[in-house]
Amino acid sequence: MSSQVEHQGDFFKDYDNKDSKLVVNAGVAQPPIMNPYVKKFYKKRPEILSADQYMEGILAGNTTMLSQAITLVESQLPEHRKVAQEIIKRCQVESAARRTMRIGITGVPGAGKSTFIEAFGSYMTSCGHKLAVLAIDPSSEKTKGSILGDKTRMETLCHDPNAFIRPSPSAGSLGGVARKTRETILLCEAAGYDTIFVETVGVGQSETAVHSMTDFFLLLLISGAGDDLQGIKRGIMEMSDMINVTKADGNNIERAQMARVLYVNALHLFPPTESGWVPTAVTSSAVTKEGLPEIKQKIEEYFTLVRGNGYYDKRRREQARYWMYESINESLKNMFYENPVIEKLLPEYEEAVLEGTLESFTSASELIEKYRESK
Numbered sequence: 001m002s003s004q005v006e007h008q009g010d011f012f013k014d015y016d017n018k019d020s021k022l023v024v025n026a027g028v029a030q031p032p033i034m035n036p037y038v039k040k041f042y043k044k045r046p047e048i049l050s051a052d053q054y055m056e057g058i059l060a061g062n063t064t065m066l067s068q069a070i071t072l073v074e075s076q077l078p079e080h081r082k083v084a085q086e087i088i089k090r091c092q093v094e095s096a097a098r099r100t101m102r103i104g105i106t107g108v109p110g111a112g113k114s115t116f117i118e119a120f121g122s123y124m125t126s127c128g129h130k131l132a133v134l135a136i137d138p139s140s141e142k143t144k145g146s147i148l149g150d151k152t153r154m155e156t157l158c159h160d161p162n163a164f165i166r167p168s169p170s171a172g173s174l175g176g177v178a179r180k181t182r183e184t185i186l187l188c189e190a191a192g193y194d195t196i197f198v199e200t201v202g203v204g205q206s207e208t209a210v211h212s213m214t215d216f217f218l219l220l221l222i223s224g225a226g227d228d229l230q231g232i233k234r235g236i237m238e239m240s241d242m243i244n245v246t247k248a249d250g251n252n253i254e255r256a257q258m259a260r261v262l263y264v265n266a267l268h269l270f271p272p273t274e275s276g277w278v279p280t281a282v283t284s285s286a287v288t289k290e291g292l293p294e295i296k297q298k299i300e301e302y303f304t305l306v307r308g309n310g311y312y313d314k315r316r317r318e319q320a321r322y323w324m325y326e327s328i329n330e331s332l333k334n335m336f337y338e339n340p341v342i343e344k345l346l347p348e349y350e351e352a353v354l355e356g357t358l359e360s361f362t363s364a365s366e367l368i369e370k371y372r373e374s375k
Contacts, residue, residue, distance in 0.1 A: 048072070048079075051086035058091065058191045063164055066191050070166060073187065074180045078338060088183050094190035099312075101303055102185060104210040106200040106236075107220030112246050112286060113199055116220060118154040119286035120295065124195055125162040127296065132188035133157070133165045134181055135199045164193060182213045182323055211239050212322050215315065216302055218295075219243045223252065223259035238270055241279055242298055248283035248291065256283045275311040277302050341374040342367060 054072070057065025073084045107113050114135070121131050133154070157163050166184065185196050200210050211217055219240040237243070243263045248256035263281035273279065280298065284291030306312040336342060349367055352358035 048083060051083050051090065054083070054087050055090055055190075058087075058187060059094070061192050063191075066164070066187060067166070069187055070168075070180075070184050073183050074168065078334075081334075084183075088186060091186045091190035095186045098189055098194065099307070100189050100194050100196060101216065101299070102196045102198065102214040103216045103218060103299065104198045104200070104214035105218045105220065106210065107246070108222065111220040111222050113220055114154060115286045116244070116246055116284070117197055117199060118157045119289060120284075120292050121154070121157045121163055121197065122160060123289065123292045124296065125157075125160050129162070129195045130193045131157075131160075131163045131195045131197065132185075132191075132193035133163065133197045133199065134184055134188070135165065135167045136181065164188065164191075181209075185213060208239075212319055215306070215312065216299055217241050220246050221259070221263070222246055223248075223255040237266065240267075241273075241277060241302060242295070243267070243279070243281040244291075244295060245281065245283045247285065249285035249288050253283075275302075275306050275315075276309055277305055336368075336371055339371055339374060342371055345370060 049068075054065060054069045058069060069084075069087055072080050073088060075081075075084065105113060105117060107116075117133060117135075121133060124131050154165055158165050166188075168181065168184070181198060185198070188196055196214075198210055198214055217239050219236065219242070221243055223245055243260075245256045245259045245263070260281045260283050267279045267281065270279075282291055282294055282298065284295060303312070306315070337346075345367065349358065349363045353360050353363050
């Protein structure tokens, strides 16, 4: 652009017509498209530290080092996997020595999960607990991106020195549970957080996964959204250790209490739980803070019961077995897709399936056979 302006200036400089009233000035040279000083604002990607350095920071309660270690664990890059596995292995040993509370929190859309977590989390930290909130944000199917806005919604809690909030994208995981949520729990427990909240995207398939990595399952519901029992599937209520009817304030208090009674009656129809705990329903308000002490008391009663009858340790062992198989499945999947032969053939088979010249099940069988032959 600047060379074009200079050329025009040379042309009009030679043009001299005294009879013309037109005066032509040379154009203004255009600035460069990119700010030449922008490079100084770029930050270099942090180098991967050793597992010992990460562990030293995690055990010291360094939240920056903890966040970097979680990012490493969540990474899908093969070069990060070795260090991440070492961190997980060592954090698992530290976690096993701590008697933590893992609480899964889910709810229907509009129940105010983030608002409740901020209010109840602040109450827990005020009682002396160290809290880690693992919030799962849904990823876009089109752009694969996530807003990760829980830190903005939990403005008070994110400034609490005894709280750690980690939003993670679901990244296409089934039901909206991040692929590495369980490993993140281990890292947070090793860092000294005795209470872990795992917030799901909403009621759906994610509850099964969250139930397999937490000790206590809290379901948030609201009143006045049609039939209070219609649409609440039996499965989600059977998994729940407690139902909390939120937004029980103002003109909604009476309706919230009526909904609570309905849920209490419905819970009594289910068979007894293996833990010996009798699920119940309560009401709460994140605005007035009513009901928060009762929820904390119920949760503590639950953990006193399951730790006393041995169900706490039994459930943790069963969860470890479940995640052993999940880890095997994930490792096999990574080995398949990272195989050089598969990496080369996969685009060709994918194109054939899209064109309709090859059936999907046939292509999958052939690719697996090619993988076996390459080993």
